[in-house]
Structures are given as structure tokens and as C-alpha cells.
Amino acid sequence: MSLRIYAIAYLVFLYAPIVLLPIFAFNDGTIIAFPLSGFTTEWFSQLWVTKALHNAVQNSLFIAAITAVMSTILGICAARAGAMYDFPLKRGILGLIMLPLVLPEIIVAVSLLVVVVQILDLGLSNWTVIAAHVLICTPFSIAILNGAFQNLDPSMEEAAMDLGESRWSAFRLVTLPLVMPGIISSMLISFTISLDEFIIAFFLTGANPTMPVYIWGLLRFPGSLPIVMALGTLLVGLSIILLTIAEILRRRGMARAGVKDKGGFL
Amino acid sequence: MTALISLTGVNKYYGDYHALRDINLTINEGEFFSLLGPSGCGKTTLLRTIAGFEGVSEGVVMLGGKDMAGVPANMRPTNMVFQSYAIFPHLTVGENVAFGLRKRKDMDKAAKLAAVDEALTMVGLKGFGDRQAHALSGGQRQRVALARALILKPKVLLLDEPLSALDKKMREQMQVELMRLQRHVGITFILVTHDQEEALVMSDRIAVMFEGEIGQLADPETLYRRPNGRRVAEFIGKMNFLDADVIAVGDKIDVQVGGLGRCQIDAEQAPAGIAVGAAAVGIRPETLAILFDGETTDRKTIAGVVDEVVYYGDMTYYDVRIDGVTETLNIAMKNLIGRPVLDVGEKTTVVWDARSLVLLP
Numbered sequence: 001m002s003l004r005i006y007a008i009a010y011l012v013f014l015y016a017p018i019v020l021l022p023i024f025a026f027n028d029g030t031i032i033a034f035p036l037s038g039f040t041t042e043w044f045s046q047l048w049v050t051k052a053l054h055n056a057v058q059n060s061l062f063i064a065a066i067t068a069v070m071s072t073i074l075g076i077c078a079a080r081a082g083a084m085y086d087f088p089l090k091r092g093i094l095g096l097i098m099l100p101l102v103l104p105e106i107i108v109a110v111s112l113l114v115v116v117v118q119i120l121d122l123g124l125s126n127w128t129v130i131a132a133h134v135l136i137c138t139p140f141s142i143a144i145l146n147g148a149f150q151n152l153d154p155s156m157e158e159a160a161m162d163l164g165e166s167r168w169s170a171f172r173l174v175t176l177p178l179v180m181p182g183i184i185s186s187m188l189i190s191f192t193i194s195l196d197e198f199i200i201a202f203f204l205t206g207a208n209p210t211m212p213v214y215i216w217g218l219l220r221f222p223g224s225l226p227i228v229m230a231l232g233t234l235l236v237g238l239s240i241i242l243l244t245i246a247e248i249l250r251r252r253g254m255a256r257a258g259v260k261d262k263g264g265f266l
Numbered sequence: 267m268t269a270l271i272s273l274t275g276v277n278k279y280y281g282d283y284h285a286l287r288d289i290n291l292t293i294n295e296g297e298f299f300s301l302l303g304p305s306g307c308g309k310t311t312l313l314r315t316i317a318g319f320e321g322v323s324e325g326v327v328m329l330g331g332k333d334m335a336g337v338p339a340n341m342r343p344t345n346m347v348f349q350s351y352a353i354f355p356h357l358t359v360g361e362n363v364a365f366g367l368r369k370r371k372d373m374d375k376a377a378k379l380a381a382v383d384e385a386l387t388m389v390g391l392k393g394f395g396d397r398q399a400h401a402l403s404g405g406q407r408q409r410v411a412l413a414r415a416l417i418l419k420p421k422v423l424l425l426d427e428p429l430s431a432l433d434k435k436m437r438e439q440m441q442v443e444l445m446r447l448q449r450h451v452g453i454t455f456i457l458v459t460h461d462q463e464e465a466l467v468m469s470d471r472i473a474v475m476f477e478g479e480i481g482q483l484a485d486p487e488t489l490y491r492r493p494n495g496r497r498v499a500e501f502i503g504k505m506n507f508l509d510a511d512v513i514a515v516g517d518k519i520d521v522q523v524g525g526l527g528r529c530q531i532d533a534e535q536a537p538a539g540i541a542v543g544a545a546a547v548g549i550r551p552e553t554l555a556i557l558f559d560g561e562t563t564d565r566k567t568i569a570g571v572v573d574e575v576v577y578y579g580d581m582t583y584y585d586v587r588i589d590g591v592t593e594t595l596n597i598a599m600k601n602l603i604g605r606p607v608l609d610v611g612e613k614t615t616v617v618w619d620a621r622s623l624v625l626l627p
Contacts, residue, residue: 158319159352161340163366163414173365179358 025229032225043230050227056214060195061086063126063210067133068191074134074180075141075186082142083149084157094142101139108136109203117202124206132200137190144189148182181249188246192239268445268580270295270421271316272452276325278311278478279436285311287479289325293422293456298448300457303475306502306561309458310426310473316456319423330421335551346424349431351407359386359410360395361441366418367427385413389448397614399563416451423448425457431466441467454608463503466490474498494537496546496626505548506595510625512542521625526568529620536625546626551598553622556584557615558605565619570595582607 028038047053080088082094100108113134116122152175160170176183199210205213215231218224271293278286284307294297301309314320318339327334330343345366354362363382367373373381386392394402401411405542408428414498415423428444445468448455459465465472466486473483479569482494493499496507505555514520518530519540557563571592574585582601585594595616599605606616 065342151354153350155348155350155352156354157347158339159348159414160365161319161338162317162344162346163418164340164369166340167338174354 002036018047021229021236022224022233025233027226029224030223032229043226044234046227047230047234048137051216053211053227053231056209056211059126059205059208061209063129063201064134064191064194067137067194068187069191070130070134071137071141071190072145072183072186076183078138078142079145080175081148082146083152084154097142098139101143102134105197105199109200112200113203124204126206126208128206129201129202129210132204133190133194133197136191136197136200140189140193141186144186145182148179170181182251182253184246184249188242192242196235221263268295269293271428272326272328272455273316274326274328276312276315276327277323278308278315278320279323285626286315286322286386288475289480291473291483295421295454296452298445298455298468298470300459300472301471301475302459302462302465302472302501303481305460307475308478309439309460309475310364313346313424313426313456313458313540317346317421319346343421344424345418345420345422346426346430347408347411347415347428349427350412351428351431352396353402353407353410353414353579355398357399358395359391359397359399359402362399362410363395363413363417363621365414366474372622381417382413384416388416388450389413397439400461404432405440408432408440416447416453416454419451420453422454423455425455427458427460429459430461437464439446444468452556466502476501490537490550492624494627496548499548499626500623504551504598506551506554507626508545508549508591510545512540512545512625515540515542519625520545521545521623523623525617526566527587528625531620531623531625535621535623537627540589540625540627547623549595549618549623549625551583551596553619554595554597555617556586556597556599556608557617563617565617567615567617570614572608572610572617572625575608575610577607584614586614593599 003189023036024032024037025043026041027036028040028042029036047152056092078094078097082090086094094250109132112128112135122128156174156178157167157170160174161167162206165173170197196212197210202216209217211231218228269292271291273291274288276286276289276291277284301308301312311320315322316329318337319335320340334342354365355521357365358512360379360382363385364378367378367381382395387392391406391409391411392411394410399407399410408431411428419565425444430438431439441464444455454494455464457468466489469486471485472489473541474481474489476497482489482498484492488580489498490504492507493502499507508526509524511522512519513522513528517533519533519536520528520530522528548609555563557567568588570586570588572584573587576583580601582599584597584599586597587594597616601607
């Protein structure tokens with residue numbers, strides 16, 4: 001019984017703030033407080049006409065998409081090398097790649113700002129944010145993809161080459177389909193991390209802010225708080241949809257490869 | 267018989283590690299050839315240099331008269347059955363078998379399907395084409411791996427410990443099936459194995475490898491009856507070793523064998539260039555015998571005491587102690603009708619014959 005109470009309390013702790021999002025997004029009033037004053041879709045319609053927000057969302061999606069692809073490609077290379085080959089200092093090198101996982105983001109942000117502006121003398125743009133996001137997302141990609149590659153029989157690619165395929169097509173025809181669930185997971189996680197990352201984007205963003213930076217700017221005007229709530233509601237909905245799709249794909253991939261399902265994100 | 271594969275002066279180094287030491291070898295067309303040796307002896311490395319997965323550090327690999335230097339695995343007329351079988355789990359059995367035909371532009375879909383059917387029938391998996399590959403048993407996976415390799419009609423089929431993952435009964439069944447299959451398709455098979463029995467049963471010729479070099483290359487019978495050294499003799503079957511002194515070398519060789527006495531053996535029972543001096547002789551357990559009560563023999567006999575008895579049902583293995591030898595002699599006796607099983611400590615008579623000795627350097 002007490003375990004049940006604990007479980008319920010835990011769920012409330014986890015999800016109560018998120019449940020509040022849609023409640024206030026549809027609340028007809030600019031003050032975020034109970035009692036609710038009425039139902040409106042005003043805030044959602046305002047989202048459609050706020051030009052600055054559209055730019056921020058576009059920037060964020062662009063940055064997140066490129067980051068997801070690039071960190072996943074780097075992750076594939078590292079995970080494949082780690083699973084299939086032995087080379088000197090392998091553990092040390094792989095450990096070093098994983099380091100950004102535990103570095104404080106503020107430190108990464110400040111040092112990258114110094115490197116980009118002072119040393120390389122480059123202007124800040126979406127690309128500087130992408131570079132930094134790839135840096136922090138790649139360790140996640142490697143961690144996810146490692147699982148996928150460790151399950152592979154290293155003879156499999158050799159078998160495909162033995163049957164006449166080139167190195168690349170052996171990878172494409174055999175390895176790629178088998179690690180596809182891992183790739184999708186990796187892209188999804190990187191995408192999400194990049195999309196809601198604030199500190200680094202705040203430091204490295206150029207004239208066009210990303211969505212989190214834009215939201216942070218909005219918070220200075222209490223009147224626009226409900227708009228943030230509406231935006232948050234859309235984002236939560238999108239995240240749930242994306243995760244569900246990824247999990248369905250992952251399970252399908254596992255079943256197709258005949259690998260025992262050892263749990264995923266859902 | 268024409269040579270299909272020839273390796274000349276092949277060496278392979280991994281850094282300081284000398285994995286293959288000066289391998290010289292020819293393998294003939296249609297031959298069932300085995301590379302036999304303990305793990306780490308280089309047999310798999312040698313197979314992989316023939317397949318094209320490993321380059322050689324020195325030396326030449328010729329295949330069908332062509333130098334294979336710089337020719338990658340996918341351009342070589344060899345196909346391989348991997349130890350893990352490496353069946354593609356995301357494809358069906360039929361798609362696995364058809365995998366190698368992807369590059370065959372001259373075959374239409376119907377021809378490919380027919381070839382897959384034929385290959386599956388050949389390995390006894392007719393009608394399995396639509397099954398998911400990951401749902402197969404170990405023996406079935408192996409058959410799929412065989413079909414997948416043989417459908418390309420390679421000049422050489424390379425088998426890397428293909429039976430080691432199977433249980434004993436399945437292994438024995440597959441040994442016979444592989445031999446039959448090899449005779450049927452007439453393709454050269456090169457088998458890598460650490461199982462001496464498997465090599466003896468299946469091969470036309472066997473190369474026994476130790477520490478990167480070939481210890482002996484011969485047909486199974488020669489390898490078993492006339493091993494060229496203690497290493498080979500110990501690795502293949504059981505062998506008793508006795509100290510010996512070569513007294514004179516002529517048409518026949520005069521040997522004083524520790525514990526057994528003096529005898530003469532033929533030159534073919536000794537390594538080439540044997541000289542007078544200390545040596546060793548090997549005797550297989552089944553070429554010795556115990557003289558049971560009421561049996562007679564015109565061969566040489568020597569008194570002994572039973573030290574250990576191991577009963578196998580069809581056979582009994584005795585360890586018998588004879589005077590002047592520290593190690594016991596291992597003797598294999600068939601449990602024929604009327605033969606008792608002796609007890610430990612019983613006095614007995616050992617029968618031996620100089621013709622079964624092999625002189626080792």
C-alpha cells in the first residue's frame with residue numbers, strides 16, 4: 001500500500017508541472033494562477049502570428065536536425081570502431097570522447113565562446129551553436145549506438161564482402177539495417193537535447209536566437225507567459241509523438257533482427 | 267591433379283608477433299584439405315589470407331594461377347562459412363542464400379529463385395526459403411551458411427571451424443554430409459579445425475600447424491601412422507613414447523627401445539636422415555595388446571602389471587607398467603567375447619611388434 005502511495009507521489013512529482021502547461025495554455029488570463037478564468041485558444045493563435053517566435057523555432061529545428069544527423073554519424077563511426085577493432089589506447093580514447101557528458105555546460109559554453117570569438121575570430125551564428133551541440137550530443141549518440149554495435153557479429157560484414165559486396169555496400173546492406181533502431185534512437189535523443197539546450201545556445205547564438213533563448217527573453221514580459229505555456233504544450237505533444245514513433249520503430253527492428261528486447265526508452 | 271592454390275614463403279606479422287612462419291603449400295583442385303592445430307596456431311589466419319580478409323606480410327598467394335596480392339575478398343573466387351555462420355538475421359533464409367547473387371546481372375529473378383531452391387535442396391533445407399533466419403537451429407544455420415556460399419559456385423570453399431558450435435551427434439552427422447556434399451559439387455574445400463578426429467575423417471590431406479608453421483603435411487593415414495615428430499604424434503590420437511637408442515643405420519635400422527628391448531625397423535618408420543644416437547619411439551595404444559589366458563602369439567612379449575583400467579564398453583584402455591620405464595604404456599583392447607576385463611595390480615603379458623613403432627627425432 002505504502003509502495004502504491006510512493007508510486008503515485010512520484011508520478012505527481014514528475015508530471016504535475018507538465019500537466020499545468022496545457023491547463024494554463026488554454027486559460028483565459030495572463031496571470032499564471034488558480035482559479036482559472038475561462039477557456040481560450042487565443043494564446044495558440046498568437047503563436048501563429050508572432051514572427052520572432054517563428055524565426056526562433058526555425059533556427060532551433062534547423063540546429064537540432066543538423067546536430068542529430070552529425071552527432072549520429074560521428075557516433076556510428078566511434079561505436080563501430082569500438083566494437084569491431086582493437087587499437088592502442090582504445091579505452092582511453094573512448095573515455096575521452098565521452099567526457100563532454102559530464103563537463104558542466106557553462107564551462108563548455110564559455111570556453112567555446114573564447115575559442116570561436118577570440119582564437120578563431122569567427123562570427124557567432126547557427127553554425128557555432130551546431131558545432132557546440134554536436135560536441136555535447138555525440139557522447140549520447142555513442143552511448144546509444146554502442147549497445148547496437150556490440151550486439152553485432154563482426155563476421156557479418158565480412159560475410160557480405162565474401163559474397164561479393166564492397167566494404168561500403170556490406171555496411172549498408174547488413175550492418176545499417178541491424179543498427180537502424182539505435183540510429184533512430186540516437187537521432188531522436190540528440191534532436192531533443194539540442195532543441196531544448198539553453199546555456200550553450202545562449203552564449204553562442206548569433207543575431208537569431210534559438211527557441212529556448214527566445215523563451216527566456218519572453219519571460220521578462222509577464223504578459224507573454226501564456227504564449228510560452230501554449231508553445232510548451234505543443235512541444236510536449238511533439239515529444240510524446242516522436243518518442244512513440246521511435247519506440248515503435250525500435251521494437252519492430254528488434255523483432256526483425258531476432259534480438260531479445262532488453263528494454264528501450266519506453 | 268592440378269594445383270589450385272599455392273602459397274609460397276608466406277609470412278604474417280602482427281607487430282612483433284609472428285603469426286605465420288614461412289608457409290609453403292599447394293592445394294589441388296577438388297581436394298578436401300584441412301588445417302589442423304591447437305588454438306592460436308595460425309590456422310584461421312592462414313584461411314583468412316586465402317579468403318582475402320588478411321594481407322600477407324611476405325610471400326605470394328596464388329589462386330587459380332593468379333597472384334592474389336591486392337585482390338580484396340569480394341573479388342576472389344572463394345567463399346567462406348564462418349565459425350559463427352554470420353547468417354543475416356534481418357533477412358529470410360531465401361534472401362540470405364540469394365545474397366551473393368545480387369551482383370549477378372545476367373540472372374533474372376526466376377533464375378535466381380531457381381538457384382536458391384537448388385542450393386537449399388542440396389543442403390537439405392528444401393522449402394525453408396520463407397523462414398526468418400533468426401528462428402533457425404544451429405544445424406540449420408550452418409546449412410544456410412553452406413547454401414549461401416555454394417550458390418556462387420566458388421572455386422574454393424573455406425570452412426572456419428564450421429562444426430564446433432554443434433553438439434556431438436549433429437557434428438558427426440554433418441561431417442558425413444559435408445564429405446558427401448564435397449564429392450557431389452567437386453569444389454575444393456579447405457577446413458580449419460582443432461578437432462583431430464574431424465580432420466582425419468573428412469580430409470584428403472591435412473596440414474598440422476603449430477605456432478604459425480606447418481608441422482606436417484600428409485594424408486590422414488600417414489599422419490596417424492608416421493607422425494614426423496612428437497608434437498604431431500601427441501596432437502593426433504594417443505601415443506606412447508619410449509626412449510630409444512639408434513645403434514646402426516642400414517637397410518634396416520637397429521634400435522634399442524627402453525623397456526622393450528632391441529629390434530629392427532624399416533627405414534620408412536624413421537625420419538629421413540636419422541643418425542646413430544639417442545632418439546624416441548612412438549607406439550599407438552591399439553598396436554599393443556594384452557595376451558589373455560589361453561591366447562598365443564608369435565610376436566614379441568614383455569611382462570607387465572596393470573596400473574589403471576578405463577572401461578569404455580566397446581573398448582578397455584589399460585595402463586600397464588613394465589620394467590625399466592617410468593611411464594606406463596597405454597594399451598587399447600577391444601572387448602571381444604571371452605575376454606575378461608583385468609583388475610588393477612594383475613600381472614599380465616604385453617604383446618608388441620616392431621612394425622608398429624615409429625622412430626621420432
